[in-house]
Amino acid sequence: MSEKIKVGILGATGMVGQRFVTLLENHPWFELVTLAASAHSAGKTYEEAVGGRWKMETPMPEFVKNMVVKNVADVEDVVKDVDFVFSAVNMPKDEIRAIEEEYAKTETPVVSNNSAHRWTPDVPMVVPEINPQHYEVIEHQRKRLGTKHGFIAVKPNCSIQAYTPALAAWQEFEPHEVVVSTYQAISGAGKTFKDWPEMLGNIIPFISGEEAKSEKEPLKVFGHVDEEKGEIVPFDGPLRITSQCIRVPVLNGHTATVFINFGKNPTKDE
Ligand SMILES: NC(=O)c1ccc[n+]([C@@H]2O[C@H](COP(=O)([O-])OP(=O)(O)OC[C@H]3O[C@@H](n4cnc5c(N)ncnc54)[C@H](OP(=O)(O)O)[C@@H]3O)[C@@H](O)[C@H]2O)c1
Structure with missing residues:
Protein backbone atom coordinates (compact mmCIF):
# COMPACT_ATOMS: atom_id res chain seq x y z
CA MET A 1 0.00 0.00 0.00
CA ARG A 118 -25.35 -4.29 16.80
CA TRP A 119 -29.08 -4.80 16.31
CA THR A 120 -29.65 -2.00 13.82
CA PRO A 121 -30.89 -4.18 10.92
CA ASP A 122 -28.85 -2.49 8.17
CA VAL A 123 -25.60 -2.35 10.19
CA PRO A 124 -23.32 -5.32 9.49
CA MET A 125 -21.95 -7.10 12.58
CA VAL A 126 -18.97 -8.87 11.16
CA VAL A 127 -16.50 -11.57 12.09
CA PRO A 128 -14.46 -11.18 8.90
CA GLU A 129 -13.69 -14.91 8.58
CA ILE A 130 -17.41 -15.78 8.69
CA ASN A 131 -19.72 -13.17 7.22
CA PRO A 132 -17.89 -10.57 5.08
CA GLN A 133 -20.86 -10.87 2.65
CA HIS A 134 -22.88 -8.86 5.20
CA TYR A 135 -21.01 -5.75 4.03
CA GLU A 136 -23.47 -5.81 1.11
CA VAL A 137 -26.11 -4.38 3.44
CA ILE A 138 -24.10 -1.15 3.63
CA GLU A 139 -25.62 0.02 0.32
CA HIS A 140 -29.07 -0.06 2.02
CA GLN A 141 -27.75 1.69 5.13
CA ARG A 142 -26.25 4.43 2.94
CA LYS A 143 -29.67 5.00 1.35
CA ARG A 144 -31.24 5.38 4.81
CA LEU A 145 -28.49 7.75 5.98
CA GLY A 146 -28.38 9.64 2.68
CA THR A 147 -24.63 9.04 2.27
CA LYS A 148 -22.42 8.00 -0.63
CA HIS A 149 -19.44 6.82 1.38
CA GLY A 150 -20.23 7.03 5.11
CA PHE A 151 -21.55 4.00 6.98
CA ILE A 152 -21.33 2.15 10.31
CA ALA A 153 -20.00 -1.39 10.76
CA VAL A 154 -19.68 -3.11 14.14
CA LYS A 155 -17.95 -6.05 15.72
CA PRO A 156 -19.86 -8.52 17.90
CA ASN A 157 -19.45 -9.14 21.61
CA CYS A 158 -15.89 -10.27 22.32
CA SER A 159 -16.92 -13.64 23.78
CA ILE A 160 -18.66 -14.83 20.59
CA GLN A 161 -15.59 -14.11 18.47
CA ALA A 162 -13.98 -17.07 20.22
CA TYR A 163 -16.49 -19.75 19.28
CA THR A 164 -18.47 -18.63 16.22
CA PRO A 165 -15.55 -19.40 13.86
CA ALA A 166 -15.61 -23.00 15.18
CA LEU A 167 -19.39 -23.19 14.65
CA ALA A 168 -18.97 -21.79 11.13
CA ALA A 169 -16.40 -24.46 10.33
CA TRP A 170 -18.92 -27.18 11.34
CA GLN A 171 -21.87 -25.61 9.51
CA GLU A 172 -22.36 -28.37 6.91
CA PHE A 173 -23.11 -30.76 9.81
CA GLU A 174 -25.91 -28.48 10.99
CA PRO A 175 -25.09 -27.69 14.60
CA HIS A 176 -28.45 -27.32 16.30
CA GLU A 177 -27.89 -27.52 20.05
CA VAL A 178 -24.90 -25.62 21.31
CA VAL A 179 -23.90 -25.25 24.95
CA VAL A 180 -21.16 -22.70 25.54
CA SER A 181 -19.27 -21.75 28.66
CA THR A 182 -17.10 -18.68 28.37
CA TYR A 183 -14.23 -17.86 30.70
CA GLN A 184 -13.79 -14.14 30.28
CA ALA A 185 -10.78 -12.03 31.09
CA ILE A 186 -11.07 -8.93 33.27
CA SER A 187 -9.93 -6.65 30.41
CA GLY A 188 -13.37 -7.32 28.89
CA ALA A 189 -14.84 -5.38 31.82
CA GLY A 190 -12.36 -2.56 31.16
CA LYS A 191 -10.30 -3.57 34.22
CA THR A 192 -6.81 -4.57 35.25
CA PHE A 193 -5.90 -6.34 38.51
CA LYS A 194 -4.82 -2.95 39.86
CA ASP A 195 -8.40 -1.63 39.51
CA TRP A 196 -10.03 -4.92 40.51
CA PRO A 197 -7.80 -6.63 43.14
CA GLU A 198 -10.68 -8.73 44.48
CA MET A 199 -10.59 -10.70 41.20
CA LEU A 200 -7.20 -12.17 42.12
CA GLY A 201 -7.84 -15.83 42.88
CA ASN A 202 -11.57 -15.36 42.37
CA ILE A 203 -14.26 -16.15 39.83
CA ILE A 204 -17.66 -14.51 39.26
CA PRO A 205 -20.14 -16.90 37.64
CA PHE A 206 -22.32 -14.16 36.15
CA ILE A 207 -21.71 -11.24 33.80
CA SER A 208 -24.76 -9.08 33.44
CA GLY A 209 -26.27 -9.15 29.93
CA GLU A 210 -23.48 -11.30 28.53
CA GLU A 211 -25.39 -14.56 28.27
CA ALA A 212 -28.17 -13.00 26.21
CA LYS A 213 -25.58 -11.46 23.86
CA SER A 214 -23.70 -14.77 23.57
CA GLU A 215 -26.89 -16.59 22.59
CA LYS A 216 -28.40 -13.99 20.21
CA GLU A 217 -25.51 -12.29 18.43
CA PRO A 218 -24.32 -15.45 16.59
CA LEU A 219 -27.78 -15.62 14.97
CA LYS A 220 -27.18 -12.23 13.32
CA VAL A 221 -23.64 -13.25 12.29
CA PHE A 222 -25.07 -16.44 10.69
CA GLY A 223 -27.97 -14.51 9.12
CA HIS A 224 -28.31 -13.30 5.53
CA VAL A 225 -28.80 -10.01 3.72
CA ASP A 226 -32.40 -9.66 2.56
CA GLU A 227 -32.08 -7.42 -0.49
CA GLU A 228 -35.79 -6.60 -0.58
CA LYS A 229 -35.99 -5.53 3.04
CA GLY A 230 -32.53 -3.95 2.88
CA GLU A 231 -31.50 -5.56 6.14
CA ILE A 232 -29.80 -8.54 7.74
CA VAL A 233 -32.25 -11.23 8.73
CA PRO A 234 -30.92 -13.34 11.63
CA PHE A 235 -30.54 -17.09 11.08
CA ASP A 236 -33.88 -18.72 11.89
CA GLY A 237 -32.88 -22.37 11.37
CA PRO A 238 -32.72 -24.94 14.15
CA LEU A 239 -29.77 -23.45 16.05
CA ARG A 240 -30.26 -22.98 19.79
CA ILE A 241 -27.38 -21.69 21.87
CA THR A 242 -27.29 -21.83 25.67
CA SER A 243 -24.45 -20.07 27.40
CA GLN A 244 -22.96 -19.42 30.78
CA CYS A 245 -20.46 -16.59 31.06
CA ILE A 246 -17.93 -16.61 33.87
CA ARG A 247 -15.45 -13.89 34.80
CA VAL A 248 -12.06 -15.46 35.58
CA PRO A 249 -8.81 -14.07 37.01
CA VAL A 250 -7.09 -13.69 33.63
CA LEU A 251 -5.92 -10.29 32.38
CA ASN A 252 -6.44 -10.67 28.62
CA GLY A 253 -8.03 -13.27 26.35
CA HIS A 254 -11.32 -15.12 26.64
CA THR A 255 -11.66 -18.93 26.52
CA ALA A 256 -14.80 -20.81 25.48
CA THR A 257 -15.75 -24.48 25.78
CA VAL A 258 -18.40 -25.53 23.29
CA PHE A 259 -20.55 -28.68 23.21
CA ILE A 260 -22.39 -29.26 19.94
CA ASN A 261 -25.16 -31.61 18.90
CA PHE A 262 -25.28 -31.95 15.13
CA GLY A 263 -28.22 -32.47 12.79
CA LYS A 264 -25.92 -34.61 10.64
CA ASN A 265 -23.27 -36.36 12.66
CA PRO A 266 -19.82 -36.02 11.09
CA THR A 267 -17.67 -39.11 10.70
CA LYS A 268 -14.30 -39.11 12.42
CA ASP A 269 -12.56 -38.37 9.07
CA GLU A 270 -14.95 -35.54 8.26
N1 LIG B 1 -13.38 -2.91 27.68
C1 LIG B 1 -13.64 -3.83 26.76
O1 LIG B 1 -12.97 -4.85 26.64
C2 LIG B 1 -14.79 -3.64 25.80
C3 LIG B 1 -15.05 -4.66 24.94
C4 LIG B 1 -16.02 -4.49 23.96
C5 LIG B 1 -16.73 -3.32 23.90
N2 LIG B 1 -16.48 -2.33 24.79
C6 LIG B 1 -17.23 -1.11 24.63
O2 LIG B 1 -16.34 -0.12 24.16
C7 LIG B 1 -16.71 1.15 24.73
C8 LIG B 1 -15.52 1.71 25.47
O3 LIG B 1 -15.17 0.87 26.55
P1 LIG B 1 -13.94 1.22 27.51
O4 LIG B 1 -13.81 0.07 28.43
O5 LIG B 1 -12.77 1.65 26.69
O6 LIG B 1 -14.56 2.50 28.28
P2 LIG B 1 -13.79 3.62 29.12
O7 LIG B 1 -12.45 3.12 29.53
O8 LIG B 1 -14.74 4.11 30.12
O9 LIG B 1 -13.52 4.79 28.02
C9 LIG B 1 -14.57 5.54 27.52
C10 LIG B 1 -14.10 6.54 26.47
O10 LIG B 1 -15.28 7.28 26.05
C11 LIG B 1 -15.04 8.67 26.28
N3 LIG B 1 -16.30 9.30 26.69
C12 LIG B 1 -17.02 9.10 27.80
N4 LIG B 1 -18.11 9.90 27.81
C13 LIG B 1 -18.06 10.62 26.67
C14 LIG B 1 -18.88 11.63 26.12
N5 LIG B 1 -19.98 12.06 26.73
N6 LIG B 1 -18.51 12.15 24.91
C15 LIG B 1 -17.41 11.73 24.28
N7 LIG B 1 -16.59 10.77 24.75
C16 LIG B 1 -16.91 10.22 25.94
C17 LIG B 1 -14.02 8.74 27.40
O11 LIG B 1 -13.37 9.98 27.33
P3 LIG B 1 -12.76 10.70 28.67
O12 LIG B 1 -11.51 9.96 29.03
O13 LIG B 1 -12.50 12.08 28.19
O14 LIG B 1 -13.81 10.61 29.73
C18 LIG B 1 -13.11 7.58 27.00
O15 LIG B 1 -12.25 7.96 25.96
C19 LIG B 1 -17.93 0.88 25.63
O16 LIG B 1 -19.10 1.16 24.91
C20 LIG B 1 -17.82 -0.58 25.94
O17 LIG B 1 -19.07 -1.16 26.18
C21 LIG B 1 -15.51 -2.46 25.74
Whole structure:
Protein backbone atom coordinates (compact mmCIF):
# COMPACT_ATOMS: atom_id res chain seq x y z
CA MET A 1 0.00 0.00 0.00
CA SER A 2 1.69 3.21 -1.13
CA GLU A 3 -0.16 5.64 1.12
CA LYS A 4 -1.55 4.76 4.52
CA ILE A 5 -5.22 5.23 5.40
CA LYS A 6 -5.64 8.06 7.90
CA VAL A 7 -7.69 7.09 10.93
CA GLY A 8 -9.03 8.61 14.12
CA ILE A 9 -10.21 7.08 17.39
CA LEU A 10 -13.37 8.19 19.20
CA GLY A 11 -12.96 7.40 22.89
CA ALA A 12 -9.17 7.29 22.51
CA THR A 13 -8.47 7.81 26.22
CA GLY A 14 -10.48 4.79 27.44
CA MET A 15 -9.33 1.21 27.74
CA VAL A 16 -10.46 0.16 24.27
CA GLY A 17 -9.14 3.43 22.83
CA GLN A 18 -5.75 2.73 24.42
CA ARG A 19 -5.75 -0.72 22.85
CA PHE A 20 -6.44 0.87 19.44
CA VAL A 21 -3.59 3.34 20.01
CA THR A 22 -1.24 0.47 20.87
CA LEU A 23 -2.30 -1.63 17.88
CA LEU A 24 -2.05 1.30 15.47
CA GLU A 25 1.57 2.15 16.31
CA ASN A 26 3.60 1.41 13.16
CA HIS A 27 0.59 -0.21 11.52
CA PRO A 28 1.29 -1.18 7.90
CA TRP A 29 -2.07 0.12 6.57
CA PHE A 30 -3.26 2.81 8.97
CA GLU A 31 -1.81 6.08 10.18
CA LEU A 32 -3.35 7.34 13.42
CA VAL A 33 -3.80 11.09 13.00
CA THR A 34 -6.69 12.09 15.30
CA LEU A 35 -7.62 11.27 18.89
CA ALA A 36 -10.97 12.30 20.39
CA ALA A 37 -12.67 11.85 23.75
CA SER A 38 -15.07 13.72 26.05
CA ALA A 39 -15.08 17.48 26.68
CA HIS A 40 -13.14 16.69 29.85
CA SER A 41 -10.12 15.52 27.81
CA ALA A 42 -10.47 17.86 24.84
CA GLY A 43 -7.66 20.42 24.44
CA LYS A 44 -5.22 18.39 26.58
CA THR A 45 -2.32 16.40 25.19
CA TYR A 46 -3.05 12.68 25.06
CA GLU A 47 -0.54 12.07 27.85
CA GLU A 48 -2.23 14.65 30.10
CA ALA A 49 -5.74 13.47 29.26
CA VAL A 50 -4.98 9.82 30.06
CA GLY A 51 -3.01 10.74 33.17
CA GLY A 52 -2.80 7.75 35.51
CA ARG A 53 -5.36 5.75 33.48
CA TRP A 54 -2.94 4.05 31.06
CA LYS A 55 -3.91 0.35 31.27
CA MET A 56 -1.79 -1.30 28.59
CA GLU A 57 1.15 -3.53 29.50
CA THR A 58 3.40 -1.69 27.05
CA PRO A 59 4.23 2.01 27.58
CA MET A 60 2.23 4.74 25.86
CA PRO A 61 3.67 5.11 22.34
CA GLU A 62 5.78 8.26 21.97
CA PHE A 63 4.00 9.45 18.80
CA VAL A 64 0.67 9.98 20.60
CA LYS A 65 1.92 11.62 23.79
CA ASN A 66 1.81 15.19 22.47
CA MET A 67 -1.17 14.86 20.16
CA VAL A 68 -3.95 17.21 21.30
CA VAL A 69 -7.19 15.37 22.04
CA LYS A 70 -10.31 16.63 20.25
CA ASN A 71 -13.89 16.61 21.49
CA VAL A 72 -15.98 13.76 20.00
CA ALA A 73 -18.90 16.20 19.83
CA ASP A 74 -16.97 18.51 17.43
CA VAL A 75 -17.69 16.19 14.56
CA GLU A 76 -16.51 18.40 11.67
CA ASP A 77 -13.22 19.10 13.41
CA VAL A 78 -12.60 15.42 14.17
CA VAL A 79 -13.35 14.17 10.66
CA LYS A 80 -11.42 16.79 8.71
CA ASP A 81 -8.10 14.88 8.54
CA VAL A 82 -9.27 11.27 8.61
CA ASP A 83 -10.49 8.66 6.11
CA PHE A 84 -12.44 6.80 8.79
CA VAL A 85 -12.81 6.44 12.57
CA PHE A 86 -12.70 3.61 15.06
CA SER A 87 -15.33 4.17 17.75
CA ALA A 88 -14.86 3.16 21.39
CA VAL A 89 -16.77 5.84 23.29
CA ASN A 90 -18.57 4.95 26.48
CA MET A 91 -21.87 6.83 26.57
CA PRO A 92 -25.55 5.91 26.87
CA LYS A 93 -26.51 3.64 23.96
CA ASP A 94 -28.93 6.10 22.33
CA GLU A 95 -26.24 8.80 22.37
CA ILE A 96 -23.72 6.40 20.82
CA ARG A 97 -26.20 5.49 18.08
CA ALA A 98 -26.81 9.17 17.35
CA ILE A 99 -23.16 10.28 17.34
CA GLU A 100 -22.02 7.34 15.20
CA GLU A 101 -24.73 8.20 12.64
CA GLU A 102 -23.64 11.83 12.73
CA TYR A 103 -20.10 10.75 11.83
CA ALA A 104 -21.33 8.45 9.05
CA LYS A 105 -23.37 11.34 7.62
CA THR A 106 -20.18 13.39 7.19
CA GLU A 107 -19.15 10.59 4.77
CA THR A 108 -16.74 9.20 7.37
CA PRO A 109 -17.06 5.43 7.82
CA VAL A 110 -17.34 4.32 11.45
CA VAL A 111 -15.95 0.97 12.59
CA SER A 112 -17.34 0.50 16.07
CA ASN A 113 -16.51 -1.55 19.11
CA ASN A 114 -19.74 -0.47 20.79
CA SER A 115 -22.81 -2.64 21.11
CA ALA A 116 -25.21 0.26 20.40
CA HIS A 117 -25.71 -0.50 16.66
CA ARG A 118 -25.35 -4.29 16.80
CA TRP A 119 -29.08 -4.80 16.31
CA THR A 120 -29.65 -2.00 13.82
CA PRO A 121 -30.89 -4.18 10.92
CA ASP A 122 -28.85 -2.49 8.17
CA VAL A 123 -25.60 -2.35 10.19
CA PRO A 124 -23.32 -5.32 9.49
CA MET A 125 -21.95 -7.10 12.58
CA VAL A 126 -18.97 -8.87 11.16
CA VAL A 127 -16.50 -11.57 12.09
CA PRO A 128 -14.46 -11.18 8.90
CA GLU A 129 -13.69 -14.91 8.58
CA ILE A 130 -17.41 -15.78 8.69
CA ASN A 131 -19.72 -13.17 7.22
CA PRO A 132 -17.89 -10.57 5.08
CA GLN A 133 -20.86 -10.87 2.65
CA HIS A 134 -22.88 -8.86 5.20
CA TYR A 135 -21.01 -5.75 4.03
CA GLU A 136 -23.47 -5.81 1.11
CA VAL A 137 -26.11 -4.38 3.44
CA ILE A 138 -24.10 -1.15 3.63
CA GLU A 139 -25.62 0.02 0.32
CA HIS A 140 -29.07 -0.06 2.02
CA GLN A 141 -27.75 1.69 5.13
CA ARG A 142 -26.25 4.43 2.94
CA LYS A 143 -29.67 5.00 1.35
CA ARG A 144 -31.24 5.38 4.81
CA LEU A 145 -28.49 7.75 5.98
CA GLY A 146 -28.38 9.64 2.68
CA THR A 147 -24.63 9.04 2.27
CA LYS A 148 -22.42 8.00 -0.63
CA HIS A 149 -19.44 6.82 1.38
CA GLY A 150 -20.23 7.03 5.11
CA PHE A 151 -21.55 4.00 6.98
CA ILE A 152 -21.33 2.15 10.31
CA ALA A 153 -20.00 -1.39 10.76
CA VAL A 154 -19.68 -3.11 14.14
CA LYS A 155 -17.95 -6.05 15.72
CA PRO A 156 -19.86 -8.52 17.90
CA ASN A 157 -19.45 -9.14 21.61
CA CYS A 158 -15.89 -10.27 22.32
CA SER A 159 -16.92 -13.64 23.78
CA ILE A 160 -18.66 -14.83 20.59
CA GLN A 161 -15.59 -14.11 18.47
CA ALA A 162 -13.98 -17.07 20.22
CA TYR A 163 -16.49 -19.75 19.28
CA THR A 164 -18.47 -18.63 16.22
CA PRO A 165 -15.55 -19.40 13.86
CA ALA A 166 -15.61 -23.00 15.18
CA LEU A 167 -19.39 -23.19 14.65
CA ALA A 168 -18.97 -21.79 11.13
CA ALA A 169 -16.40 -24.46 10.33
CA TRP A 170 -18.92 -27.18 11.34
CA GLN A 171 -21.87 -25.61 9.51
CA GLU A 172 -22.36 -28.37 6.91
CA PHE A 173 -23.11 -30.76 9.81
CA GLU A 174 -25.91 -28.48 10.99
CA PRO A 175 -25.09 -27.69 14.60
CA HIS A 176 -28.45 -27.32 16.30
CA GLU A 177 -27.89 -27.52 20.05
CA VAL A 178 -24.90 -25.62 21.31
CA VAL A 179 -23.90 -25.25 24.95
CA VAL A 180 -21.16 -22.70 25.54
CA SER A 181 -19.27 -21.75 28.66
CA THR A 182 -17.10 -18.68 28.37
CA TYR A 183 -14.23 -17.86 30.70
CA GLN A 184 -13.79 -14.14 30.28
CA ALA A 185 -10.78 -12.03 31.09
CA ILE A 186 -11.07 -8.93 33.27
CA SER A 187 -9.93 -6.65 30.41
CA GLY A 188 -13.37 -7.32 28.89
CA ALA A 189 -14.84 -5.38 31.82
CA GLY A 190 -12.36 -2.56 31.16
CA LYS A 191 -10.30 -3.57 34.22
CA THR A 192 -6.81 -4.57 35.25
CA PHE A 193 -5.90 -6.34 38.51
CA LYS A 194 -4.82 -2.95 39.86
CA ASP A 195 -8.40 -1.63 39.51
CA TRP A 196 -10.03 -4.92 40.51
CA PRO A 197 -7.80 -6.63 43.14
CA GLU A 198 -10.68 -8.73 44.48
CA MET A 199 -10.59 -10.70 41.20
CA LEU A 200 -7.20 -12.17 42.12
CA GLY A 201 -7.84 -15.83 42.88
CA ASN A 202 -11.57 -15.36 42.37
CA ILE A 203 -14.26 -16.15 39.83
CA ILE A 204 -17.66 -14.51 39.26
CA PRO A 205 -20.14 -16.90 37.64
CA PHE A 206 -22.32 -14.16 36.15
CA ILE A 207 -21.71 -11.24 33.80
CA SER A 208 -24.76 -9.08 33.44
CA GLY A 209 -26.27 -9.15 29.93
CA GLU A 210 -23.48 -11.30 28.53
CA GLU A 211 -25.39 -14.56 28.27
CA ALA A 212 -28.17 -13.00 26.21
CA LYS A 213 -25.58 -11.46 23.86
CA SER A 214 -23.70 -14.77 23.57
CA GLU A 215 -26.89 -16.59 22.59
CA LYS A 216 -28.40 -13.99 20.21
CA GLU A 217 -25.51 -12.29 18.43
CA PRO A 218 -24.32 -15.45 16.59
CA LEU A 219 -27.78 -15.62 14.97
CA LYS A 220 -27.18 -12.23 13.32
CA VAL A 221 -23.64 -13.25 12.29
CA PHE A 222 -25.07 -16.44 10.69
CA GLY A 223 -27.97 -14.51 9.12
CA HIS A 224 -28.31 -13.30 5.53
CA VAL A 225 -28.80 -10.01 3.72
CA ASP A 226 -32.40 -9.66 2.56
CA GLU A 227 -32.08 -7.42 -0.49
CA GLU A 228 -35.79 -6.60 -0.58
CA LYS A 229 -35.99 -5.53 3.04
CA GLY A 230 -32.53 -3.95 2.88
CA GLU A 231 -31.50 -5.56 6.14
CA ILE A 232 -29.80 -8.54 7.74
CA VAL A 233 -32.25 -11.23 8.73
CA PRO A 234 -30.92 -13.34 11.63
CA PHE A 235 -30.54 -17.09 11.08
CA ASP A 236 -33.88 -18.72 11.89
CA GLY A 237 -32.88 -22.37 11.37
CA PRO A 238 -32.72 -24.94 14.15
CA LEU A 239 -29.77 -23.45 16.05
CA ARG A 240 -30.26 -22.98 19.79
CA ILE A 241 -27.38 -21.69 21.87
CA THR A 242 -27.29 -21.83 25.67
CA SER A 243 -24.45 -20.07 27.40
CA GLN A 244 -22.96 -19.42 30.78
CA CYS A 245 -20.46 -16.59 31.06
CA ILE A 246 -17.93 -16.61 33.87
CA ARG A 247 -15.45 -13.89 34.80
CA VAL A 248 -12.06 -15.46 35.58
CA PRO A 249 -8.81 -14.07 37.01
CA VAL A 250 -7.09 -13.69 33.63
CA LEU A 251 -5.92 -10.29 32.38
CA ASN A 252 -6.44 -10.67 28.62
CA GLY A 253 -8.03 -13.27 26.35
CA HIS A 254 -11.32 -15.12 26.64
CA THR A 255 -11.66 -18.93 26.52
CA ALA A 256 -14.80 -20.81 25.48
CA THR A 257 -15.75 -24.48 25.78
CA VAL A 258 -18.40 -25.53 23.29
CA PHE A 259 -20.55 -28.68 23.21
CA ILE A 260 -22.39 -29.26 19.94
CA ASN A 261 -25.16 -31.61 18.90
CA PHE A 262 -25.28 -31.95 15.13
CA GLY A 263 -28.22 -32.47 12.79
CA LYS A 264 -25.92 -34.61 10.64
CA ASN A 265 -23.27 -36.36 12.66
CA PRO A 266 -19.82 -36.02 11.09
CA THR A 267 -17.67 -39.11 10.70
CA LYS A 268 -14.30 -39.11 12.42
CA ASP A 269 -12.56 -38.37 9.07
CA GLU A 270 -14.95 -35.54 8.26
N1 LIG B 1 -13.38 -2.91 27.68
C1 LIG B 1 -13.64 -3.83 26.76
O1 LIG B 1 -12.97 -4.85 26.64
C2 LIG B 1 -14.79 -3.64 25.80
C3 LIG B 1 -15.05 -4.66 24.94
C4 LIG B 1 -16.02 -4.49 23.96
C5 LIG B 1 -16.73 -3.32 23.90
N2 LIG B 1 -16.48 -2.33 24.79
C6 LIG B 1 -17.23 -1.11 24.63
O2 LIG B 1 -16.34 -0.12 24.16
C7 LIG B 1 -16.71 1.15 24.73
C8 LIG B 1 -15.52 1.71 25.47
O3 LIG B 1 -15.17 0.87 26.55
P1 LIG B 1 -13.94 1.22 27.51
O4 LIG B 1 -13.81 0.07 28.43
O5 LIG B 1 -12.77 1.65 26.69
O6 LIG B 1 -14.56 2.50 28.28
P2 LIG B 1 -13.79 3.62 29.12
O7 LIG B 1 -12.45 3.12 29.53
O8 LIG B 1 -14.74 4.11 30.12
O9 LIG B 1 -13.52 4.79 28.02
C9 LIG B 1 -14.57 5.54 27.52
C10 LIG B 1 -14.10 6.54 26.47
O10 LIG B 1 -15.28 7.28 26.05
C11 LIG B 1 -15.04 8.67 26.28
N3 LIG B 1 -16.30 9.30 26.69
C12 LIG B 1 -17.02 9.10 27.80
N4 LIG B 1 -18.11 9.90 27.81
C13 LIG B 1 -18.06 10.62 26.67
C14 LIG B 1 -18.88 11.63 26.12
N5 LIG B 1 -19.98 12.06 26.73
N6 LIG B 1 -18.51 12.15 24.91
C15 LIG B 1 -17.41 11.73 24.28
N7 LIG B 1 -16.59 10.77 24.75
C16 LIG B 1 -16.91 10.22 25.94
C17 LIG B 1 -14.02 8.74 27.40
O11 LIG B 1 -13.37 9.98 27.33
P3 LIG B 1 -12.76 10.70 28.67
O12 LIG B 1 -11.51 9.96 29.03
O13 LIG B 1 -12.50 12.08 28.19
O14 LIG B 1 -13.81 10.61 29.73
C18 LIG B 1 -13.11 7.58 27.00
O15 LIG B 1 -12.25 7.96 25.96
C19 LIG B 1 -17.93 0.88 25.63
O16 LIG B 1 -19.10 1.16 24.91
C20 LIG B 1 -17.82 -0.58 25.94
O17 LIG B 1 -19.07 -1.16 26.18
C21 LIG B 1 -15.51 -2.46 25.74
